[in-house]
Amino acid sequence: MNAIEARDVHKVYRRYGRRKQFATLKSALLSGSVLRDLRPDAVFEALKGVSFDVAKGKTFGIVGRNGSGKSTMLKLIAGIGKPTSGTVRVDGRVSALIELGAGFHPEISGRENVYINGLMLGLSRREIAGRFAEIVRFAELEEFIDAPVKTYSSGMYMRLGFAVAINVDPDVLLVDEVLAVGDESFTHKCLDKFAEFRRRGRTVLLVTHSLDLVTRFCDEALWLDGGVAKAHGDPKRVIDAYLMAVAGAEDVQLAADAAKVNSPIPIPQSQPDPGSRIPDSGTAEPADMFRAGEGRWGSREAEITAVEMVGAAAQPAHLFQSGERVEIRLHVRANQRMRDFAFGVGVFNAEGVCCYGTNTQIDGGIAGEFVGEGLVIFAIDELHLVEGTYKLDVAVHRQDGVPYDYHRLLYTFRVKSPRKDVGIFRPPHRWSFSGGIRMSGL
Amino acid sequence: MLDSLRHLFKYRALISSLVARELKARYRGSALGFVWSFINPLLLLLIYTFVFTIVLPSAHPPELQPFSLFLFCGILPWTWFSSSLLESSNVLIAGGNLIKKVLFPAEVLPIVTVLAGLVHFCLGLPILAVFLIYYRVPVWPIDLLWFPLIVLIQLVLTTGLALLVSALTVHFRDVRDLLANLLTLWFFATPIIYPITQTPERARRVLNLNPFTHLAIAYQEVLFRPGPFTQFTRLFAVAFASIVVFLVGYFVFDRLRDTFAEEV
Numbered sequence: 001m002n003a004i005e006a007r008d009v010h011k012v013y014r015r016y017g018r019r020k021q022f023a024t025l026k027s028a029l030l031s032g033s034v035l036r037d038l039r040p041d042a043v044f045e046a047l048k049g050v051s052f053d054v055a056k057g058k059t060f061g062i063v064g065r066n067g068s069g070k071s072t073m074l075k076l077i078a079g080i081g082k083p084t085s086g087t088v089r090v091d092g093r094v095s096a097l098i099e100l101g102a103g104f105h106p107e108i109s110g111r112e113n114v115y116i117n118g119l120m121l122g123l124s125r126r127e128i129a130g131r132f133a134e135i136v137r138f139a140e141l142e143e144f145i146d147a148p149v150k151t152y153s154s155g156m157y158m159r160l161g162f163a164v165a166i167n168v169d170p171d172v173l174l175v176d177e178v179l180a181v182g183d184e185s186f187t188h189k190c191l192d193k194f195a196e197f198r199r200r201g202r203t204v205l206l207v208t209h210s211l212d213l214v215t216r217f218c219d220e221a222l223w224l225d226g227g228v229a230k231a232h233g234d235p236k237r238v239i240d241a242y243l244m245a246v247a248g249a250e251d252v253q254l255a256a257d258a259a260k261v262n263s264p265i266p267i268p269q270s271q272p273d274p275g276s277r278i279p280d281s282g283t284a285e286p287a288d289m290f291r292a293g294e295g296r297w298g299s300r301e302a303e304i305t306a307v308e309m310v311g312a313a314a315q316p317a318h319l320f321q322s323g324e325r326v327e328i329r330l331h332v333r334a335n336q337r338m339r340d341f342a343f344g345v346g347v348f349n350a351e352g353v354c355c356y357g358t359n360t361q362i363d364g365g366i367a368g369e370f371v372g373e374g375l376v377i378f379a380i381d382e383l384h385l386v387e388g389t390y391k392l393d394v395a396v397h398r399q400d401g402v403p404y405d406y407h408r409l410l411y412t413f414r415v416k417s418p419r420k421d422v423g424i425f426r427p428p429h430r431w432s433f434s435g436g437i438r439m440s441g442l
Numbered sequence: 443m444l445d446s447l448r449h450l451f452k453y454r455a456l457i458s459s460l461v462a463r464e465l466k467a468r469y470r471g472s473a474l475g476f477v478w479s480f481i482n483p484l485l486l487l488l489i490y491t492f493v494f495t496i497v498l499p500s501a502h503p504p505e506l507q508p509f510s511l512f513l514f515c516g517i518l519p520w521t522w523f524s525s526s527l528l529e530s531s532n533v534l535i536a537g538g539n540l541i542k543k544v545l546f547p548a549e550v551l552p553i554v555t556v557l558a559g560l561v562h563f564c565l566g567l568p569i570l571a572v573f574l575i576y577y578r579v580p581v582w583p584i585d586l587l588w589f590p591l592i593v594l595i596q597l598v599l600t601t602g603l604a605l606l607v608s609a610l611t612v613h614f615r616d617v618r619d620l621l622a623n624l625l626t627l628w629f630f631a632t633p634i635i636y637p638i639t640q641t642p643e644r645a646r647r648v649l650n651l652n653p654f655t656h657l658a659i660a661y662q663e664v665l666f667r668p669g670p671f672t673q674f675t676r677l678f679a680v681a682f683a684s685i686v687v688f689l690v691g692y693f694v695f696d697r698l699r700d701t702f703a704e705e706v
Contacts, residue, residue, distance in 0.1 A: 075703070078545055080544070098543045098544075099543040102543040103539075103540050107466070112459075112466075119456035119459055120540070
């Protein structure tokens with residue numbers, strides 16, 4: 001038995017660009033173009049043939065990026081708007097937690113608003129009277145229920161909206177991201193309420209960015225992307241597929257950012273170009289290296305012409321798994337023959353804390369000769385960083401530290417990890433137990 | 443459409459609550475509160491009486507006495523009519539959040555506006571009654587039975603137009619400005635500040651096309667003019683026209699309903 005059935009649902013939003021720009025009825029009447037102008041200029045297809053079923057009593061999650069059609073789908077199920085083609089069938093009373101307290105009037109009391117909101121959601125007066133005490137208790141507003149809603153804090157407002165909507169006691173509950181706004185204890189309360197719903201065999205449809213919630217709560221999940229169902233089924237599998245795609249997209253994004261830094265290498269002697277993407281501070285070294293922001297400086301007798309990071313896949317990437325083998329490759333060029341040089345690398349986390357820094361001299365390298373072009377590879381066999389975004393310092397400098405070319409925090413990469421450990425560094429470690437302790441999974 | 447109408451009936455509790463809310467919220471925070479419902483028509487009446495008995499005393503035939511009562515018979519229903527239409531032109535856009543986020547029949551909003559106007563109209567009636575007693579107008583008691591029917595016809599007409607106006611404004615925001623001016627014209631094209639008998643034959647033909655002309659005359663006939671009510675033809679014609687207007691208004695509203703959530 002299905003509570004929700006969506007069959008090949010398309011939803012097309014029309015955009016009336018021209019008509020909206022040049023005011024309307026008058027010009028439309030004058031040019032006799034009322035009918036023509038009622039036709040849209042452009043269409044946007046928010047849903048392109050989505051089909052799925054939600055069985056009665058199941059909790060169903062919809063995930064996807066912003067603009068992927070999740071909320072549109074939810075509205076169609078709620079009956080706010082109709083699909084352009086295809087069908088959406090819902091069995092039983094629906095309550096949609098789309099915007100909490102959408103119908104509240106600020107000037108009148110919470111009590112009156114509860115009644116009106118309840119009536120809007122389809123309850124009868126008697127039903128509301130019967131549930132009133134429970135609604136107020138759930139919202140924790142016993143003291144304030146007779147005060148005008150405009151005096152409520154946003155948290156109180158939301159709690160009251162949630163309490164009314166949830167007490168409609170729907171057969172199908174639609175939830176759109178509303179949990180994201182509450183405080184910790186209220187979120188727990190909401191989750192408890194959802195759990196209670198499930199126990200009573202009600203159907204819950206959850207649209208959320210909280211993937212954790214989907215894996216923990218949902219029996220089934222759907223991943224929408226660009227109005228198309230990309231994956232459907234077991235939540236864990238769907239979320240993994242979604243995460244992989246997100247990671248891929250992030251990688252493309254970081255690559256695009258890096259390309260902006262790597263491509264236009266300014267010629268050292270030329271006037272600094274104010275439009276250049278690279279903040280070029282010339283030859284002057286910042287007074288306090290530890291506080292310096294991103295930038296590039298140095299005398300440019302030697303230059304770093306390009307920087308790449310290469311992961312286990314053996315091609316340039318910006319997203320790595322924790323523990324992966326990673327190479328930082330510096331393409332360098334000496335503008336004159338030199339004997340006094342060193343190469344350095346530093347890794348900083350998003351807070352600007354240096355996770356690690358070293359150079360060839362610290363590591364005991366003795367400079368020989370550097371002529372023309374060259375490639376420097378700094379290989380990390382296992383990248384023991386916790387999940388997060390990191391930035392890279394790379395430099396070629398004199399052995400006394402005076403920089404030829406210093407790139408400060410210009411390159412960004414991300415580290416993903418299945419484990420959510422914290423800190424700035426993950427030392428390779430192992431747990432072991434003895435005595436009366438038994439534990440598995442480690 | 444019939445389905446929608448039947449569906450609407452289920453929401454009558456919501457409509458009545460919203461009307462009550464509308465009235466409560468309107469005067470919340472004002473010192474006089476509900477008293478404004480009495481004072482507003484009274485002040486309006488004073489202004490018109492001032493203009494037509496002191497500034498322009500010869501603008502109306504002298505036998506039309508007391509003139510302020512004559513004015514009141516037209517102005518009170520007109521205020522209900524025009525304010526309902528003006529407010530409903532904005533009501534769907536103002537309630538956009540509801541239409542986009544909550545599933546409920548959108549026609550509730552213009553209907554609530556018209557009904558709230560009706561309540562204000564009814565609150566003005568005691569003042570009218572005071573006038574009638576003060577001037578010792580010989581009202582035929584039987585005539586008063588017609589009064590609720592006239593109000594009902596005006597309710598149907600106003601609701602039909604309110605539905606039409608609210609639905610069209612969603613697509614053409616210009617309707618709001620157009621309507622404000624149209625209502626001014628409409629006011630002067632209705633025998634409210636002058637008796638229809640004073641108008642030239644040609645103008646009268648045009649005025650007779652205006653449904654509100656017949657409503658205004660009917661109000662005047664019942665409350666102001668001596669003698670029993672005689673304007674049955676007018677009343678039934680306007681009743682028929684009002685029902686047609688309501689059906690057309692509701693039809694248009696129903697057709698445009700699905701576009702509201704995207705357009706407001």
